[in-house]
Amino acid sequence: MSTPRLVLRPLTGDDFDDYAAMMADPEVGHFLGAEGGMSRADAWRNLAMIIGHREVRGYSMWAVLEKGTGRFVGRAGPWRPEGWPGLEVGWCLARKAWGKGYATEAARAAVAYCFDELGADEVLSLIAPENARSVRVAERIGHAFLRDAEVRGRPCRIYGQSRQA
Numbered sequence: 001m002s003t004p005r006l007v008l009r010p011l012t013g014d015d016f017d018d019y020a021a022m023m024a025d026p027e028v029g030h031f032l033g034a035e036g037g038m039s040r041a042d043a044w045r046n047l048a049m050i051i052g053h054r055e056v057r058g059y060s061m062w063a064v065l066e067k068g069t070g071r072f073v074g075r076a077g078p079w080r081p082e083g084w085p086g087l088e089v090g091w092c093l094a095r096k097a098w099g100k101g102y103a104t105e106a107a108r109a110a111v112a113y114c115f116d117e118l119g120a121d122e123v124l125s126l127i128a129p130e131n132a133r134s135v136r137v138a139e140r141i142g143h144a145f146l147r148d149a150e151v152r153g154r155p156c157r158i159y160g161q162s163r164q165a
Contacts, residue, residue, distance in 0.1 A: 001062070001113070003105045008062040011050055011075060015063050018072035019047050022094040031128040032092065053081060059118060061090060064097075064106050073097035076106035078114050078123075085149060085158060086124045087114055091137065103137045111141055115163050124160040126151055135159070 001008045011019070022028055023038035023046065032038070038046065054060035061077035074093030080086065089110040091103045107125075114120040125143055127134045135157070143159035150156070 001109060002067060003109050005067050006073075006102060006105055006109075007065040007067050007070075008077065008106060008109060009065070010054060011047060011061065011063045013047075013051075015072060016044065016047055018094075019043055019075070022072075022074060022092070025095055027095055028092065031131045031134065049081075050075070050079075053079065059113075062106075062110075064091075064093065064102060066097075066102075073102055074106075076103065077110045078118065083152075085126070085151065086122060086160070087118070087120050088124050088126055089114060089141075090125065091134070098133070103134075104140045107137055107141045111161070120163065122160055122162045124158055126156045126158055129155055129157050 020040045020043040023043040026037040029037040050060050059078050061075045064074040064076050076091040079088045079090050091107050114123045125138045138159040142161045146158045146160050
């Protein structure tokens with residue numbers, strides 16, 4: 001799948017070095033519950049979980065690549081592990097890709113995929129309460145604040161939209 005500036009494709013083991021570097025960044029890890037950044041071993045388990053999610057559910061987050069360069073800039077896409085409050089569209093970008101609109105572009109494509117390909121009636125995004133950048137992305141893709149919640153012991157704000165919206 002692609003957008004005007006991005007290629008969205010399944011994450012694979014070949015993405016691991018770039019993925020681990022992204023997840024090691026303390027500023028990236030901060031809103032994902034990995035204070036100080038994620039270790040290489042934890043990044044491996046995290047990537048394996050996302051790839052496994054695709055095997056179990058038939059969909060999962062994608063690698064986000066710049067179309068012009070092929071450079072890995074993050075992950076984005078649909079996600080609904082067991083115990084999640086609903087089908088989520090999530091995103092996480094390497095800091096070098098922040099501020100370019102890539103999260104919004106990838107998340108819009110993911111919302112369309114959830115409604116058009118997965119037949120979802122509602123799509124959510126779970127956001128750390130202090131993550132103002134992701135709140136702005138959620139609002140740009142048409143999400144509205146729905147409720148505060150606690151998921152896996154962490155507070156979050158749930159944004160979302162229905163198919164009708």
